[in-house]
Amino acid sequence: MWSWLKMSFTGALEVLMEMRNQDVKFTIDTYVLAFAICYKLNSPESFKICTTLREEALLKGEILSRRASCFAVALALNQNEVAKAMSIFSQIMNPESITCTNLNIILHIQLNMLENVIEILKNATEGNLSKYVKRQMFSEEVLAKVREKVKDVPALLAKFDELYGKLHVSGQVTTYSLDAVLCHIPGGRKSHMFLLNKRMVSRRTFQPLGQSLLAE
Template sequence: MAATLRPPKQVLLLHALRSLVYHWVGGSGSTCCLCPLGETYLRNLEEKLTQNKLILKEELRTLLHLCTSRDDVELAKHVIYRYHAENRNITLGEYKFGPLFVRLCYELDLEDSAVELIKDQHLQGFFSDSTSFNILMDMLFIKGKYRSALEVLIQMKNQDLKFNKDTYVLAFAICYKLNSPESFQICTTLREEALIKGEILPRRASCFAVALALNQNQVAKAISIFSQIMNPESIICTNLNIMIHIQSNMLKTLIDILKDATEGNLSRFVKRHVFSEEVLVKVREKVKDVPALLAEFDELNKKLHRSGQVTAYTLDALLCHTPSDRQSYTVLLNKRTVSRRTFQPLSQSLWAE
């Protein structure tokens, strides 16, 4: 009779931990710290690092799912360096550790740790996907760290990683927020390269590019970009169009646009143009020295307010507003509120993970 093969203790521990991670059973609801088994697993990995032992792919993956604190992430960073050094010349297959680590930093508000690793040349190839960079740029953008976000974007560009639609939106939004000649040049270059490749840029990305051009007083460029936006019927495009007319001194056409928006007995089911109060104030400032246009504008402004076509949101707020989820109400009710990784409550910003 063949001898019965028993898996080593390390493998048994790994399977037990993965069972806890992926098949959580509700209890008292307290999940603020690791269970003893998890703590044992982390200490075992620390010993493997000290003893210079080989780090396995499954061990790293399990570790990233178990991290719940800054100290755990510090351990994960050391394990990542060791793992990458041992496997840098090996094709890692379809599994990507980059997004898992960056999402971990996202949940724990440790963006500096993610920036540190993603920019480290010793980890070249570990973050070999656009998802890792997109998550990190999004996190930095939300926290107002636009310069760091630009550095991550440049790092992604230098690694020659493919930009997807989300990347372009984030890239142009970062450049818009920085609002400098340098960021305008970067935005222009990225846009021209994308068009040469035949890529179709998202409308939202183009809107950021138009707004940046206007802020840099590059009106001709703003007009050129705006003319290439397909279906410019959104509230953002409507207000950008008004800003273009203001900065181009096309006052008569500007008044005609507002007049068209107020005329006609449209059904309440027909979408009406909505204007930012901030933008309308700028219109009035522009026409105040032309009495005939000022009187006409004031009348149109009253009509727009009466018909509910004015919003208090600024143009910047409209540009940076996160679109609402278009899923059904039932799906929204069933949306996850607990992390699949740590089983702790998710913040609002992570519900769409």
């Protein structure tokens, strides 16, 4: 199954790189799609492509959406490029989303800033918990990673367990994984992958992926 998906993602990325090589202007959604594919491929090669596309976009003054940036951050984290992930995250203009909230936790975990993680969770439980106010949501998967990191520090573990209970009581924990949150398609929008696959039917002459960008 993954082999088939990987071929599909690679083929889609080849289409995007051919568009880039022919100077086709990328839209905001095109960057989201490109970064999402790179994130799904999760390889040193796709990380290099994502980084290059992002740097080129910034040099051109292109606008990169929060969602595109989140995929870039997640990919950098998966490739253990924590400094790069932090740099990208710091440039997100409005990091107040469930995806950003959980990526921020993962960033702090990988930087071993555990006290800061506890402080973030504490602030989330002490904020305005009115049902009319949007609250920070945390992935159960991400919270499990926090617990794993603090389990050998009794003081932090005790505090985490207390905050974990409060978050559950206030309905601020979701069973969705970080990957599911990242890849959620907002309602009312067509799947970019579906549209891209339709275009790929008549395109069979692209150069291998490595020749399109990595050879530069």
